[in-house]
Amino acid sequence: xxxxxxxxxxxxxxxxxxxxxxxxxxxxxxxxxxxxxxxxxxxxxxxxxxxxxxxxxxxxxxxxxxxxxxxxxxxxxxxxxxxxxxxxxxxxxxxxxxxxxxxxxxxxxxxxxxxxxxxxxxxxxxxxxxxxxxxxxxxxxxxxxxxxxxxxxxxxxxxxxxxxxxxxxxxxxxxxxxxxxxxxxxxxxxxxxxxxxxxxxxxxxxxxxxxxxxxxxxxxxxxxxxxxxxxxxxxxxxxxxxxxxxxxxxxxxxxx
Amino acid sequence: xxxxxxxxxxxxxxxxxxxxxxxxxxxxxxxxxxxxxxxxxxxxxxxxxxxxxxxxxxxxxxxxxxxxxxxxxxxxxxxxxxxxxxxxxxxxxxxxxxxxxxxxxxxxxxxxxxxxxxxxxxxxxxxxxxxxxxxxxxxxxxxxxxxxxxxxxxxxxxxxxxxxxxxxxxxxxxxxxxxxxxxxxxxxxxxxxxxxxxxxxxxxxxxxxxxxxxxxxxxxxxxxxxxxxxxxxxxxxxxxxxxxxxxxxxxxxxxxxxxxxxxxxxxxxxxxxxxxxxxxxxxxxxxxxxxxxxxxxxxxxxxxxxxxxxxxxxxxxxxxxxxxxxxxxxxxxxxxxxxxxxxxxxxxxxxxxxxxxxxxxxxxxxxxxxxxxxxxxxxxxxxxxxxxxxxxxxxxxxxxxxxxxxxxxxxxxxxxxxxxxxxxxxxxxxxxxxxxxxxxxxxxxxxxxxxxxxxxxxxxxxxxxxxxxxxxxxxxxxxxxxxxxxxxxxxxxxxxxxxxxxxxxxxxxxxxxxxxxxxxxxxxxxxxxxxxxxxxxxxxxxxxxxxxxxxxxxxxxxxxxxxxxxxxxxxxxxxxxxxxxxxxxxxxxxxxxxxxxxxxxxxxxxxxxxxxxxxxxxxxxxxxxxxxxx
Numbered sequence: 001x002x003x004x005x006x007x008x009x010x011x012x013x014x015x016x017x018x019x020x021x022x023x024x025x026x027x028x029x030x031x032x033x034x035x036x037x038x039x040x041x042x043x044x045x046x047x048x049x050x051x052x053x054x055x056x057x058x059x060x061x062x063x064x065x066x067x068x069x070x071x072x073x074x075x076x077x078x079x080x081x082x083x084x085x086x087x088x089x090x091x092x093x094x095x096x097x098x099x100x101x102x103x104x105x106x107x108x109x110x111x112x113x114x115x116x117x118x119x120x121x122x123x124x125x126x127x128x129x130x131x132x133x134x135x136x137x138x139x140x141x142x143x144x145x146x147x148x149x150x151x152x153x154x155x156x157x158x159x160x161x162x163x164x165x166x167x168x169x170x171x172x173x174x175x176x177x178x179x180x181x182x183x184x185x186x187x188x189x190x191x192x193x194x195x196x197x198x199x200x201x202x203x204x205x206x207x208x209x210x211x212x213x214x215x216x217x218x219x220x221x222x223x224x225x226x227x228x229x230x231x232x233x234x235x236x237x238x239x240x241x242x243x244x245x246x247x248x249x250x251x252x253x254x255x256x
Numbered sequence: 257x258x259x260x261x262x263x264x265x266x267x268x269x270x271x272x273x274x275x276x277x278x279x280x281x282x283x284x285x286x287x288x289x290x291x292x293x294x295x296x297x298x299x300x301x302x303x304x305x306x307x308x309x310x311x312x313x314x315x316x317x318x319x320x321x322x323x324x325x326x327x328x329x330x331x332x333x334x335x336x337x338x339x340x341x342x343x344x345x346x347x348x349x350x351x352x353x354x355x356x357x358x359x360x361x362x363x364x365x366x367x368x369x370x371x372x373x374x375x376x377x378x379x380x381x382x383x384x385x386x387x388x389x390x391x392x393x394x395x396x397x398x399x400x401x402x403x404x405x406x407x408x409x410x411x412x413x414x415x416x417x418x419x420x421x422x423x424x425x426x427x428x429x430x431x432x433x434x435x436x437x438x439x440x441x442x443x444x445x446x447x448x449x450x451x452x453x454x455x456x457x458x459x460x461x462x463x464x465x466x467x468x469x470x471x472x473x474x475x476x477x478x479x480x481x482x483x484x485x486x487x488x489x490x491x492x493x494x495x496x497x498x499x500x501x502x503x504x505x506x507x508x509x510x511x512x513x514x515x516x517x518x519x520x521x522x523x524x525x526x527x528x529x530x531x532x533x534x535x536x537x538x539x540x541x542x543x544x545x546x547x548x549x550x551x552x553x554x555x556x557x558x559x560x561x562x563x564x565x566x567x568x569x570x571x572x573x574x575x576x577x578x579x580x581x582x583x584x585x586x587x588x589x590x591x592x593x594x595x596x597x598x599x600x601x602x603x604x605x606x607x608x609x610x611x612x613x614x615x616x617x618x619x620x621x622x623x624x625x626x627x628x629x630x631x632x633x634x635x636x637x638x639x640x641x642x643x644x645x646x647x648x649x650x651x652x653x654x655x656x657x658x659x660x661x662x663x664x665x666x667x668x669x670x671x672x673x674x675x676x677x678x679x680x681x682x683x684x685x686x687x688x689x690x691x692x693x694x695x696x697x698x699x700x701x702x703x704x705x706x707x708x709x710x711x712x713x714x715x716x717x718x719x720x721x722x723x724x725x726x727x728x729x730x731x732x733x734x735x736x737x738x739x740x741x742x743x744x745x746x747x748x749x750x751x752x753x754x755x756x757x758x759x760x761x762x763x764x765x766x767x768x769x770x771x772x773x774x775x776x777x778x779x780x781x782x783x784x785x786x787x788x789x790x791x792x793x794x795x796x797x798x799x800x801x802x803x804x805x806x807x808x809x810x811x812x813x814x815x816x817x818x819x820x821x822x823x824x825x826x827x828x829x830x831x832x833x834x835x836x837x838x839x840x841x842x843x844x845x846x847x848x849x850x851x852x853x854x855x856x857x858x859x860x861x862x863x864x865x866x867x868x869x870x871x872x873x874x875x876x877x878x879x880x881x882x883x884x885x886x
Contacts, residue, residue: 092443104438117431
């Protein structure tokens with residue numbers, strides 16, 4: 001792995017532990033191992049990108065953190081506590097949000113009902129301050145498209161609308177960190193732009209983000225740091241702006 | 257039949273529909289969330305009626321009846337929650353077949369528990385206070401309680417609808433029904449939700465049972481009877497649809513009521529007693545609905561399970577050493593009659609075992625390599641047995657011809673049923689095959705002119721040279737040998753490869769030019785035909801055949817044999833059939849509670865030895881050779 005000189009953003013912030021710490025993460029689909037000893041961190045309020053080509057293991061990394069695939073890790077800590085043994089729903093209750101790539105809207109439920117399923121009580125940060133809390137009204141401000149269709153069934157929405165709903169649904173849980181899987185995948189360019197704006201707004205509210213992306217321009221708008229993975233292994237890490245000056249790294253790993 | 261009478265029976269039918277709806281709704285809700293078809297659901301109904309009767313008697317008085325109903329619902333709901341926590345949680349990731357068997361095992365254990373607690377006699381419950389009367393309607397007396405029951409169904413339907421549509425609990429159930437993994441990722445505690453849903457479903461079944469205490473006696477046969485009805489309703493209405501369950505319950509109950517109302521009618525010169533055809537009628541309704549709408553009236557196609565199953569390893573032909581050993585075993589078996597002097601009982605037991613071997617091997621052919629989990633293999637056993645017995649006793653056919661007639665009868669039956677069955681898969685297939693077996697059983701039970709009704713056919717004795725113990729034994733040995741070798745040969749022929757390809761990846765198999773549906777259909781028919789030989793031999797060995805011998809229990813025995821031996825091995829069903837027959841002959845004969853014992857055996861296989869005897873042996877062998885290599 002090449003470690004860029006300007007490297008580890010968390011190096012400066014030793015005072016507080018990172019929000020998410022992953023060390024030596026292995027993951028499997030059945031008998032096939034997909035991830036090999038992946039390590040990464042996400043600091044508080046930080047937006048971090050996982051970059052890599054199709055099939056590199058980006059989505060699997062997010063699923064593995066969330067406990068949705070078979071996994072093993074030397075260390076998996078969230079908000080300073082070991083969470084390696086927690087079931088998926090307990091991770092979500094600690095404030096770890098997950099937005100799947102394929103959206104997974106509950107198609108038989110209305111927009112309002114989808115949001116209600118994601119609802120969780122407000123939570124406190126580790127230092128006792130209240131974490132940013134979300135209500136349906138706030139989310140309809142963030143995604144005005146959704147406001148007019150509260151009673152529409154999830155199955156009758158366009159791809160872009162579903163993409164907004166899946167993010168909004170996860171936000172209803174008042175997460176501290178959102179694992180965001182390819183939000184720019186398969187939606188119209190105008191929606192991509194709106195998504196980027198919304199995600200930036202979330203970041204400014206203090207939400208931490210781990211974003212899986214293939215589209216470098218999208219992550220350039222949002223993310224401070226980048227991890228590049230291929231074949232389930234970490235290949236490069238560093239500041240986002242560092243990567244933009246390294247075209248050979250980008251072309252090596254087919255980053256668009 | 258007058259119009260008044262029809263209307264009267266129709267009202268009566270609505271009362272019956274309510275109870276069936278409650279059971280089917282519970283079954284549907286549980287399946288929706290957990291993807292498990294709970295074969296113990298009829299047992300919850302049965303527990304409901306027994307408990308309500310006892311509690312009502314205990315409380316006494318006008319208050320006692322309703323307190324008994326509520327008490328029974330609460331107790332059974334708690335039992336349901338306990339079942340989910342103690343049993344189902346361990347098998348959510350197991351193959352469907354094991355889930356079905358585990359819940360059936362529970363049904364067996366509950367049945368024996370009820371036998372132990374309440375005894376074998378039917379128990380009459382108290383009448384509902386205040387609703388004992390009847391009102392005059394169309395010149396007949398319609399019991400008030402029936403009107404009350406007819407209203408309970410719609411009331412519960414509305415209540416469930418409000419619960420699912422308006423409450424957060426309902427929203428979470430619907431979300432988890434669609435995508436439980438995503439629900440968990442949003443912080444929904446699946447475990448608690450599943451337990452609650454199971455308790456709700458069990459409670460609904462118990463309510464259905466408890467309310468029936470004033471209408472019918474509590475008996476030990478209720479669990480399977482109600483389960484069969486609930487299956488039909490759920491399949492007709494569409495798995496997972498609550499309104500569908502109500503519509504189907506009304507449809508089935510009305511068809512039954514109509515049969516009773518019409519009574520004996522004359523069709524083309526034949527007198528047909530429709531009131532005896534109620535069971536057949538409801539299964540006919542199901543068959544018709546499944547042809548027109550394979551997912552039921554209100555059902556949607558089931559999303560494929562998100563759990564990726566582990567593929568079965570390929571079958572391997574037996575090596576030369578194995579062949580020599582097999583030859584030796586067969587030779588030794590052929591010499592068994594010489595020992596008859598020392599062990600006169602040996603050939604009798606051995607015939608039982610060989611019948612079981614044919615039965616289990618043919619079942620294994622469709623459920624292992626064919627991938628079709630039949631819960632109704634008893635149908636073909638029964639067709640073979642009745643076919644052979646009828647040919648021998650009524651037509652005077654010689655024994656070999658009678659056995660052949662049995663094979664033909666079973667084969668034809670399998671062709672017809674298989675045509676429907678291969679269109680479905682998974683739990684739908686299991687329920688449909690079970691339903692077909694129930695049709696065969698009810699025809700045998702009710703068509704007295706041909707089948708002898710509940711007494712069955714007598715005097716089915718073989719003629720020379722099979723009329724001695726040794727003669728019949730050798731014929732059975734020969735038959736078993738032919739069946740085993742034939743099925744093995746087929747599996748290693750192109751047809752067998754096509755069959756396994758159709759199981760492992762239907763789409764890819766279609767893409768390379770395999771007509772998967774036809775391959776599975778023919779495989780189903782072949783296995784059914786050969787199973788007919790087991791039935792025929794059974795009839796000749798016992799000298800009679802009765803409906804009891806072809807009930808659901810026989811189908812389940814077959815599944816247990818295959819799983820006990822190991823479904824992934826060709827020797828598995830043979831070993832399993834032998835071991836199971838020995839076990840049945842020794843242990844289960846000694847106790848009144850053999851059902852509970854069988855249930856415990858099934859649970860042991862499912863929870864502890866999913867590979868069966870052959871799987872266990874293979875593991876030991878692998879361990880031993882690895883140690884030897886070291």
